[in-house]
Amino acid sequence: MTGKKLLLKALKDRGVKYIFGYTGGAIMPVFDEMEKLENFTFVMSRHEQGAAFMAQGVSRASLSTGHPQIGVCMSTSGPGAMNLVTGIADAHMDSIPMLAITGQVATGVIATDAFQESDVVGVMMPICKQTYMPLYADDIEKTIHEGFYVATTGRGGPVVIDIPKDVQNAQVSHDYQFDPVAFRPHLPGYFYSPTPEREPLQRAIELINRSERPVMFCGHGVINSNAGQLLQKFAEKVNIPVAFTLHGLSAMPADHPLSLGMMGMHGTVEANRAILEADLLISFGMRFDDRVTGKLNEYAQNADVIHVEIDPSEIDKNVRTSVAINADVYRTLHVLLDDPMVTFKPRRRWLETIDVFRNVMAESLAAEIAHGVGTGNKLLMKTIIHQLSEVTQGRDLIVSDVGQHQMMAARFYNYQTNNSWYASGGAGTMGCSLPMAVGVKLARPDERVWSISGDGGFQMNAQELGTIMEHNIDVKIIILNNGYLGMVRQWQTFFFDGCYAGTPMQSPDFKLLAQAYGIPHRKVENLEDVTPALQEAIDHQGPMVLEFICDPTEVVLPMVPSGGGFEDMIVKHPQKIDKDLAGEGDAA
Template identity: 80%
Template sequence: MTGKKLLLRALKDKGVKYVFGYTGGAIMPVFDEMDKLGGFNFVMSRHEQGAAFMSQGLSRASRSNKVPQIGVCMSTSGPGAMNLVTGVADAYMDSVPILAVTGQVATGVIATDAFQESDVVGVMMPISKQTYMPLDASDVESTVHEAIYVATTGRGGPVVLDIPKDVQNQQVPDEYRFDAESYRPALPGFFYHPTPAREPLQQAVDLINRSERPVMFCGHGVINSNAGKLLLQFAEKVNIPIASTMHGLSAIPADHPLHLGMMGMHGTVEANRAIMEADLLISFGMRFDDRVTGKLNEYAQNADVIHVEIDASEINKNVGTTVAINADVYRTLHVLAGDPMLTYKPRRRWLDKIEGYRQVMAEDLRQEIETGVGADGKLLMKAIVSRLSDLTEGKDLIVPDVGQHQMMASRFYNFQTENSWFSSGGAGTMGASLPMAIGVKLARPDERVWSISGDGGFQMNAQELGTIMEQQLDVKILILNNGYLGMVRQWQTLFFDGRYAGTPMQSPDFGLIAKAYGLPYRKVEKLEDVKPALQQAIDHQGAIVLEFICDPGEVILPMIPAGGGFDDMIVKHPGQEPAENAVEEGGQS
């Protein structure tokens, strides 16, 4: 047995079916062995960054499968490994388990600036849960098992395995034995608390029973632990409204009466104002990042905080906690929902007040979506997303890129399928959508997948159309083209006196690009053509590219300015007078 065979055997033992990547000199022995052995579906990306996002898509989407899979990406040393960095960092920020396997130069020339050498372990260490470089073939198999355990246990995240070329080819002694079934990694510094302690649970129940104006938070941890249905049962039992982080979207039906929508910088008025007036925040699986809280010294000053979080380092990091529950979200909800001491309260005054907040922008948004076009007659993104939601009944899998269209999709798609939203959040990586959608489709081949990008983000990884072509994948590709980097342009409109520095973008003929990859294409400029085009994509068996010409002046509101607090929330378009009720409730125009 050689190191390369042991690597592949370990991956098979852990149920790995797909490997995404790009070969090269330092990883060539593994690729050669993989081809000889068979048993893996190799998906060749057109750029290593694409391979990292494909592995993310597979990991994210398969969480709700009976047998979850971990996404595995492979690259050669030097530039190949460095091209994985953005995707690995993105997975780390969003707590997504992936395994990145990189080839390395032979041990004898490490640290000599050999051809295509780079310090993969050093570069990846701050942006992954763990990095490994086995220096002997007999260490390879156990290292793979440990790495996948670390990636998938507790708070998920990426792990990196950097294997020198001579170790890949090295033979292990005849007496070498490894029992995969009985192997348990010895990790004294790796702590994991899946079960909640009794005392903080009792304290939490007491706070919930006493509260008059509570709000629950649905974070990424709810998705990761498949706890959406439990969260909804718990919320209905105690009659408490739920606000979602961006990564918490699709854990529960978006149109449920208790759901307030997304909170934070581009969250709904009702979610943000409810948070500011709440007397209790119950947070499940989220980290109180700056896009959620705004100005920390003004955030929910009069509220107690119950924080349920698998990663102890996140508790009390940004927001002070009244009751800390360091445990798995699913197990915590299971215990809480069954607690006989919990009481149901009508909370009519509180829910009526929140309903008033829902109306602050409701009419403006309804008119925009119904009109469907901006002042210059070009399409509005929110109208396109809303019509997509209607046609699909909110049941499809949505993979947005990063930017203005991402916020439109998060706000105006009516999610009905649990774990159906896959987005780059913490890192906010443009170009993530197209390759991530490939991994999502492979994880859940029987469901319809939509990759939604702006003209800027699409061009960052447009080459992955080649992977879609080669693998014959049915991914519906929407390009919302407004000729600008839309989100940056919105900031320039609101905060930089309309100076559009570095945001106008000239794009190629996307129809010719689609044709080059053998994909059907349709350009949509009129509102009456939006639904027929989307229906065409639904009816078409295979990938298709739709380009929508959008209004560059469209903005996504509400918006809390960077560094601002919830009282600074912008609820009206520039030039419009603030609604009277918005002023009364403390909103700024």
């Protein structure tokens, strides 16, 4: 047995179906062996960054299937490995388990600036959960299995394994033995607390039963532990409204009576104002990042905080905690649901107050969506997303890119399917949607997948249309084209006196681009054509590109200014605010 054979044997033993990547000199031995074995479906991305996001898509989408898969990407050394960096850093920020395998130059020339040599371990160490460089063929199989364990245990994350070319070809020693079934990694200092302790749970229950104005938070940990249904049952049992982080969306139906929608910088009025007024915050699987909290010294000043989090380093990092429960969200909710001390309270006054918050923007948003067009009769993104939600009944899988359209998709799609929303959160990586949608579709082939991008983000990884073409992957592709980097333009409108520096964008003819890859395209400019175009994409067997020409002046509100608190939330466009000050409208 050689190192490359053991590598592929270990991946097969771990149930890997797909390997995404791009070959090259230092990883060629593994590719040669993989071709002979025919155990995997190799999906060649057109750029290594695309491979990393495809692997992410598999990991993210399969969490709720009952058969979770770990996405695997593979590249050669030097520039190949460096092109994986953005996708790996993105997975690290969003706690996505995945395995990246890179070729490395032969051990004899490491640190000599050999052709296509780079310090992969040094570069990757700060942006992943663990890095390895096995130097003997005997170590490879164990390293793969340990890498899977580290990536998936506790808080998930990417693991990078950098394998020198000569180690791939080397034979194992004559007395080599390894039993993957009996293997248990020896990792001193690696702690994992899946089950909650009784004492903090008891204090948490006491706070919940006593509270008058509680709010429950649903973070990415709920999705990652496949605990959405448990969270919904618990919310109904205690009658507490739920606010969602960007990554917590789709854990329970978006139109559930207890749903407050997304919280934070572009969250709903009802979510943010409820947090301001709350006397108790119950957080499940989130890290209280700046996009959620706003100004920290003003956050949750009058509320106790219960924080359920699998990673102990996140507890008390940003927000003080009254009760800390370092445990898996699924197990914690399971215990809470079975506890007879947990009680239901009507909380009528609190829920009536929240209904008042809901009505602050409800009428104006409904009117804007119904009108459907903005400046120059160009389409509104929120109307397109709303109509997509209506046509699909909120049941399809949505893979968003990053920017203004991402917030529109987060806010105005009525998510009904558990774990049906995917986006780059912590890193905010433009260009993630198209390749990630490939992995999502391969992980859940029987469900319809929509990739939604702006004209800016789409062009960052548009080359992955080649992968979609080659494998005929049925992804419905939406480009919301407003000719600008929309989110930056919105900030420039609000905070930079409308100086649109670096945001106007000239795009290619997306129809010709789609045709070059053999993918049908439809350009939509009129409101009455939106729903028929969406239905045409649904009816078409295979991938299709829909390009919608959108109003560049559209904004997504409310918005909490960077560095501000929830009390600074903007609920009207600056132009409308100016009219109000002139006595031409009602104050916010």
